[in-house]
Amino acid sequence: MVVNMLSRVAESLYWLSRYVERAENVARFIHVNLHLMLDYPEEVLARQWEPLVTTSGDEKDFFNRYDAATEDNVIRFLTFDKENPNSIVSCLNAARENARMVRDTISSEMWEHLNHVYLDLKKHSRQKKIDDLHGFYTNVKNAGHLFVGLMETTMSHSEGWHFARLGRVMERADKTARILDVRYFMLLPAVEDVDTPFDAILWGALLKSTSAFEMYRKRFHRIYHKNVADFLIFDDYFPRSLNYCINTAKKSLKFIVSDFSEKTSAEYELNKLYEIIKDGNIDQVVNNGLHEFIDIFQFNLNIVGREVHNSFFSMKNEKMVESMSQVQVSSTNE
Amino acid sequence: MNLKFDSYKTEGFFDEVFAADGQPRNGAAPIVNAINELPINDLLKRQKAAELALLQSGITFNVYGDNEGEEKIFPFDIIPRIVQAKEWERIEKGLKQRIEALNLFVNDVYNSRKIFRDKIIPEELVSGADSFRKQAINLNPPKGIWIHISGSDLIRDEKGDFFVLEDNLRCPSGVSYMLENRAVLKKTFPKAFKTMNVRPINVYPDRLLAALQFLSKKENPVVVVLTPGIYNSAYYEHSFLAQQMGIQLVEGRDLVVLNDTVKMKTTKGFETVDVIYRRIDDDFLDPEEFNPTSLLGIPGIMKAYRKGNVVLANAIGTGVADDKAVYAYTPQIIKYYLGEDPILPILPTYLCSDKKSLDHVLSNLDKLVVKSVNMSGGYGMLIGPMSTQKERASFAELIKEKPRDYIAQPTINLSRAPVICGKNFVGRHVDLRPYVLYGEDINVIPGGLTRVALKAGSLVVNSSQGGGSKDTWILSENGNGGEHAK
Numbered sequence: 001m002v003v004n005m006l007s008r009v010a011e012s013l014y015w016l017s018r019y020v021e022r023a024e025n026v027a028r029f030i031h032v033n034l035h036l037m038l039d040y041p042e043e044v045l046a047r048q049w050e051p052l053v054t055t056s057g058d059e060k061d062f063f064n065r066y067d068a069a070t071e072d073n074v075i076r077f078l079t080f081d082k083e084n085p086n087s088i089v090s091c092l093n094a095a096r097e098n099a100r101m102v103r104d105t106i107s108s109e110m111w112e113h114l115n116h117v118y119l120d121l122k123k124h125s126r127q128k129k130i131d132d133l134h135g136f137y138t139n140v141k142n143a144g145h146l147f148v149g150l151m152e153t154t155m156s157h158s159e160g161w162h163f164a165r166l167g168r169v170m171e172r173a174d175k176t177a178r179i180l181d182v183r184y185f186m187l188l189p190a191v192e193d194v195d196t197p198f199d200a201i202l203w204g205a206l207l208k209s210t211s212a213f214e215m216y217r218k219r220f221h222r223i224y225h226k227n228v229a230d231f232l233i234f235d236d237y238f239p240r241s242l243n244y245c246i247n248t249a250k251k252s253l254k255f256i257v258s259d260f261s262e263k264t265s266a267e268y269e270l271n272k273l274y275e276i277i278k279d280g281n282i283d284q285v286v287n288n289g290l291h292e293f294i295d296i297f298q299f300n301l302n303i304v305g306r307e308v309h310n311s312f313f314s315m316k317n318e319k320m321v322e323s324m325s326q327v328q329v330s331s332t333n334e
Numbered sequence: 335m336n337l338k339f340d341s342y343k344t345e346g347f348f349d350e351v352f353a354a355d356g357q358p359r360n361g362a363a364p365i366v367n368a369i370n371e372l373p374i375n376d377l378l379k380r381q382k383a384a385e386l387a388l389l390q391s392g393i394t395f396n397v398y399g400d401n402e403g404e405e406k407i408f409p410f411d412i413i414p415r416i417v418q419a420k421e422w423e424r425i426e427k428g429l430k431q432r433i434e435a436l437n438l439f440v441n442d443v444y445n446s447r448k449i450f451r452d453k454i455i456p457e458e459l460v461s462g463a464d465s466f467r468k469q470a471i472n473l474n475p476p477k478g479i480w481i482h483i484s485g486s487d488l489i490r491d492e493k494g495d496f497f498v499l500e501d502n503l504r505c506p507s508g509v510s511y512m513l514e515n516r517a518v519l520k521k522t523f524p525k526a527f528k529t530m531n532v533r534p535i536n537v538y539p540d541r542l543l544a545a546l547q548f549l550s551k552k553e554n555p556v557v558v559v560l561t562p563g564i565y566n567s568a569y570y571e572h573s574f575l576a577q578q579m580g581i582q583l584v585e586g587r588d589l590v591v592l593n594d595t596v597k598m599k600t601t602k603g604f605e606t607v608d609v610i611y612r613r614i615d616d617d618f619l620d621p622e623e624f625n626p627t628s629l630l631g632i633p634g635i636m637k638a639y640r641k642g643n644v645v646l647a648n649a650i651g652t653g654v655a656d657d658k659a660v661y662a663y664t665p666q667i668i669k670y671y672l673g674e675d676p677i678l679p680i681l682p683t684y685l686c687s688d689k690k691s692l693d694h695v696l697s698n699l700d701k702l703v704v705k706s707v708n709m710s711g712g713y714g715m716l717i718g719p720m721s722t723q724k725e726r727a728s729f730a731e732l733i734k735e736k737p738r739d740y741i742a743q744p745t746i747n748l749s750r751a752p753v754i755c756g757k758n759f760v761g762r763h764v765d766l767r768p769y770v771l772y773g774e775d776i777n778v779i780p781g782g783l784t785r786v787a788l789k790a791g792s793l794v795v796n797s798s799q800g801g802g803s804k805d806t807w808i809l810s811e812n813g814n815g816g817e818h819a820k
Contacts, residue, residue, distance in 0.1 A: 004600035006588050100392070100564050104577035108391065115392045159601065256601070312601045 005159050009105055011313040012098040013160050014167035016106075017151075019095035020114075021171040023088045024144025026078055029055060029179060031137035032209045037071075039201050049074040051182045055175075056086055075133065088140055092121055107154035110147065117143045162252040166308065169252070173245035174301055179209050180232050181294040184225070203228050210240045229290055230282035242297065243277050249304075250274060256312070264311040266304065273300045338370050339752070342759045348494040348749040349761060350415050361530060361809045362416045368526040369413065374757060381412050381754055384518045393514050393570055408511055409802030411753040412522050415764060415784040419811040422533075425488065425496060425768060426778045428678030433484055433770050435668040436501065436655040440480045442671075443654055444470045454670045455663045459687070462738060463660060464708045465504075465653030467616055469623050469636060475649040476549045479772050482647040483542070483611070485509070485783075488678070488766045490749035497746070498664070498680050499765065501656040505613055505648055508783040508803075509769050510571035513538060513578075515805040516781065532807040535781035538769070539578035545773025546609045549645040555608035558582045558598065560589075562614050562630045572613050586614070591634030596644040609645045616650050658707035658741050659685050682744060686737040695733065695742040699726045702742040703793075704733065712796035719745050720793075748793055751804065753786060763787045765795050766806065780808040 029052055036048060050069035053062045056078060065083070066073040081087045085094075096118040103111045124136065148168070155161050183206045203223045207213040212231060215238050220227040235241040239248075249270060257264055276297060285293045344352050351366065353359045358366040369377060385407060388394070394405035417425075442449050443460055450457040460466060485506040487499045516535055520527055546557045561572035563585050576583035588598050589607065597604035612619065618628040620636040638644045654660065662683035668676045684691035684702070695702060699718050706714030716729045733740045750761035768782035784804040785795035795801040 004602045004605055006582060006584060007599045007601055008585065008588050009582075010601045097564065100569070100573075103392070104573045104583045108577075112391055116390055119389070163601075260602070 005105075005163075007313050009102050010160065010163045011309075012102045013105065013164040014308070014313075016095050016098035016102065016114075017164035017167035018171040019091045019098065020144050020147050021168045022086065022175070023091035023095065024141055025172070025175040026056065026086070026088050026091070027137040027140035027144075028211065029209050030075060030078060031134070031141070032205050034133065034137075035208075036201070036205045052078060055178045055182045057178065058084060058086055079133075079136075089121060092117055092140075092143075102160075105160055107150065109154045110150045113143070113147060113150055159256060162255045163312075166249055166252040166256070169245040169248045170301065170305060170308075172240055173242050173249070174298065176210055176232055176240050176242060176245070177294050177298055177301070179206065180229060181291060183209070184229060184290050199223075207231075212238060212240060226282060226286055229286065233285065233293075234277070234280070234282060246270070246274050246277055253308075264307070266307040266311040269300070269304045269307045273297070273304055276300060339366055339759055342752055343761070344750070345761060346492070347747060347761060347763075348490055348492050350417075350490075350749055350751040350764060351413070352752070359416060360418060364529040365414060365416070365523060365526040365807075368523055377754070378757070380522050384410060384412050384522055387518055387521075388514065391514075393510070393574075408797055409788060410515060410518070411786060411788075411802055411804050412519060413752050413754065413759075414519060414523075414805045414807045415751045415766075417766070417806060417808045419809050421496070422780060422808045423811075424677060426780070428496075428498075428676070429486060429768060429770050429778050430776045431668060431672065431674060431677050432486065432498065432501070432664070433481055433772060433776055435671045436503065436664070437479065437481045437772065438671040439667050440503075440649075440652055440655050441478060444473055444651060449667070449670060452670070454666050455660070459659055459663075459685075459738075460654060460657075463654050463657040465651070465657055467651035467654070469616075470649065470651030473640070473650065476551075476642070476645055479549070480649040480652050481655070482545055482549070482649075482772050483769070484648075484772070485767045485769045488768070489746060492747045492749075494749065496678060498678050500658065500661060501664075502767070503648065503652040503656040504615070505611075506767070506769075507568040507571050507613075508767060509538060510574040511803050512769065512779075512781055512783045512806070513574075515783075515803060519805040527807075530807065531810045533780035533810050535779055538771075538779050539575065541771050541773070541777055541779070542575065542611075543579040543581070545771045545777070546611055546647055548773040549647065550608045552608055556582075556606060557609040557611065558584045558607055560584055560586070560610050560612040560614055562586075562618070566613075568613065575611070586630045586632050589632045589635070591632060591638050594634070594638045594641050594643055596632065596635060596638050607644060609647065611647050616653070619646075619650070658705055659687070659738070662741065681746065684742040686733050686740040686742065691742075692733070692737055695740075696730055698742075699730060701745060703745050704729055704740055704742045706732075707739050707741060712794040712799040712801075715794070717745060717793055720791075745793070748787075748795075751784070751786065753788065753802075753804075755788075760790070762790070763793050763795065764804070782806045 033048060033052060049071055052074055053059045053069055061084060062069070062077050066077060077084055077087065079088045082090055084090060092114075096114045099106060099111050099114045120139070151161065151164060183202075200223050203225055204213060207216050207223075207228060210232060216223075216228065216231050219231065219235070231238065231241065233242045235243060238244055253267055253270055257267060280293070339352070340356065342352065343355055351359060351362050372380075388407045388410060392405070394407050439449065447457070449455055450460070481503045483505050484501065484503045485508065486501045488496050489499045490496055512535060543557065547555055549555075550557075557579070558581055559572055559576040559579075561569060561583055563569065566572070573583050582598065584598055584607075590597050590599065590604070592604065596607045596610070598607050614630055617624045618630045620631050620633060621628045622633050623636045624631070635644065636650075639646055639650075661680060662685055664680055665676045668674060684695050686692045686695055695704065699716070700721070702718045704716040704718070708714070716725060718726070721729075748763040748765065751764045752759040753762045764784050764786045766782050766784050769779045771777045771779070784806045785797070785801050786804055787793060787795045787800070788802045789800050792800065
């Protein structure tokens with residue numbers, strides 16, 4: 001007998017996966033920046049940390065509690081700050097809490113891995129060391145990759161798995177869009193740098209921030225900003241491009257609703273987002289403004305997130321409670 | 335260097351592994367030899383590895399009142415406790431008899447109340463118990479089973495005689511430790527384990543599921559485990575059991591009662607729930623009938639339960655039979671319902687509500703163990719021989735104020751078992767909690783949780799009082815349990 005998945009469990013799986021992906025992305029962004037510092041002229045160094053805060057979307061919280069976007073402050077805020085719900089430490093704790101709620105649903109390998117990461121992290125944050133950060137970020141990234149791999153190989157690819165994958169690609173699309181937006185905006189005005197070694201370094205850094213460097217090279221060979229944007233938005237095969245993420249989200253959602261009689265609002269909204277990507281091309285995007293394009297994309301992505309919540313985690317049940325109690329009332333009246 | 339049992343002393347206590355100094359009990363030789371042959375660092379490494387395995391898999395309990403929500407592992411000692419086949423046979427029979435009688439007792443208390451009319455036990459003692467639930471009056475749980483899952487605590491005195499110390503009839507915890515300890519120990523001493531013909535316990539989840547399914551009229555009932563959530567100290571166990579049985583682990587907020595039927599909220603709408611193994615106390619189960627402020631419970635579930643649309647395991651109000659004062663009457667209860675003498679004795683128990691007993695207790699506080707009937711976990715206890723004059727005086731006041739709330743028993747020198755302490759073996763007091771399932775028949779799982787008081791000399795084994803646990807190896811009859819060790 002097949003028992004459907006509890007809404008709460010589906011929600012935990014979705015968020016568990018989002019949090020792991022978020023932690024991994026933040027680690028990658030910071031790690032790339034640390035590397036960048038080695039190649040970058042001193043005088044512009046200071047400008048390179050604030051974009052990371054902007055990318056996280058938490059600049060308000062940051063400037064409320066920190067005076068300036070220095071390397072130390074940004075690293076602390078994005079990595080170890082427990083008051084920042086999107087810091088690496090907070091994300092991994094939240095991932096593990098969610099995993100605990102569904103440990104009877106996920107494989108013991110997945111749970112033990114997240115628990116191990118959590119225990120390790122506790123050790124690290126107790127020592128409060130900011131040195132050896134390279135090793136630390138590498139570990140966080142690897143932890144994320146290992147989690148995805150364990151999910152792939154040790155969990156049945158049924159409803160729960162699809163909710164987790166949906167969470168992952170939603171988060172990934174959001175992060176790719178944000179880093180592209182912030183970096184593109186930062187980099188473009190530096191007209192004097194065009195075609196200089198710095199230009200290549202900076203655009204290269206953006207590609208590395210999305211693990212896209214080698215795959216980009218294979219397709220476009222030379223680094224050119226428009227191609228970078230094209231690759232990160234429209235590439236059909238790169239797993240972090242917006243296009244790829246949205247396609248994957250569509251596949252998972254299709255599985256989830258396969259035996260639904262009615263179309264859910266989540267499907268409807270995701271389809272709208274899909275159309276935006278499908279009908280677009282890079283020339284059009286650049287002409288109309290990349291920032292504007294990404295704004296529209298993210299606005300719609302957020303709506304999809306909201307509707308996933310309404311379709312599967314909460315509203316539907318509330319609605320059904322209402323309609324069922326109405327049935328109850330009318331039947332007693334008869 | 336090897337850490338050997340050569341210098342281990344039983345010191346006049348009944349020891350679970352050694353019949354006398356240097357002489358392992360029947361069948362225990364393989365494990366004693368295995369340990370003797372290990373270099374000390376290897377042994378300590380295995381102890382560490384066992385603890386790490388528990389931590390890594392998150393087999394932890396939560397420490398209340400800690401902001402970080404810190405989780406600790408239940409201390410675990412890798413030297414197994416041995417129970418002989420013959421001893422186990424008696425325990426098994428004794429527990430079956432006991433649970434059968436107590437189940438009949440609970441049913442009688444809440445329905446025909448014959449036992450009171452026959453003056454076997456005073457009615458006011460039972461209805462005055464804190465755990466008496468008026469909501470259970472006239473309740474008729476399916477197949478007459480109230481106590482589906484239980485675990486009674488057994489102890490041994492200095493002669494090695496077993497006694498029932500108390501019953502736990504309200505879904506006691508610890509069974510996951512029994513199972514996990516075994517999994518760890520099989521890896522720690524695989525050879526000795528095999529040679530000694532230890533009886534397997536991994537049937538527990540299957541039997542539990544079968545017992546729960548048995549309660550429903552449906553052919554394929556939906557069975558769930560109901561947990562208070564991840565902040566409950568036994569959450570690990572709840573998720574473990576759900577996982578092992580392959581059923582849903584639900585919280586109160588996942589359930590809703592519609593048309594007096596319990597439904598769970600799934601991604602595809604509502605689904606009917608037929609049987610609930612609930613790990614939430616009676617008082618928090620339904621805010622409409624019990625504690626109105628409970629956020630853990632499901633409003634209306636009691637109505638669904640009474641209508642027979644859902645089964646709860648255990649039933650409501652079973653705590654009345656594990657009340658520490660009612661305990662004193664359990665031999666009479668067994669005799670009354672089954673016409674048999676109890677196979678497992680209880681400890682002589684003085685009810686302070688009785689004037690004569692009260693005087694005896696007050697003048698012998700330095701020799702007795704006094705317990706509050708409403709407290710557990712090793713709290714609200716006075717161990718006379720280890721107490722100070724001041725403690726006795728304040729306990730005397732408490733007892734005089736509310737005599738019904740106190741019982742007293744002689745202090746028993748609990749049996750001991752060797753544990754690793756630093757780089758030595760030392761004897762520590764233990765008890766034994768076997769687990770009993772009541773489904774189509776009554777099933778005692780051949781194993782249990784051996785709890786051990788890790789503090790030197792301590793007689794309190796509860797985890798909240800510095801207790802730990804051991805794996806419990808029940809030897810099988812046809813094993814080499816009869817072979818005498820050299």
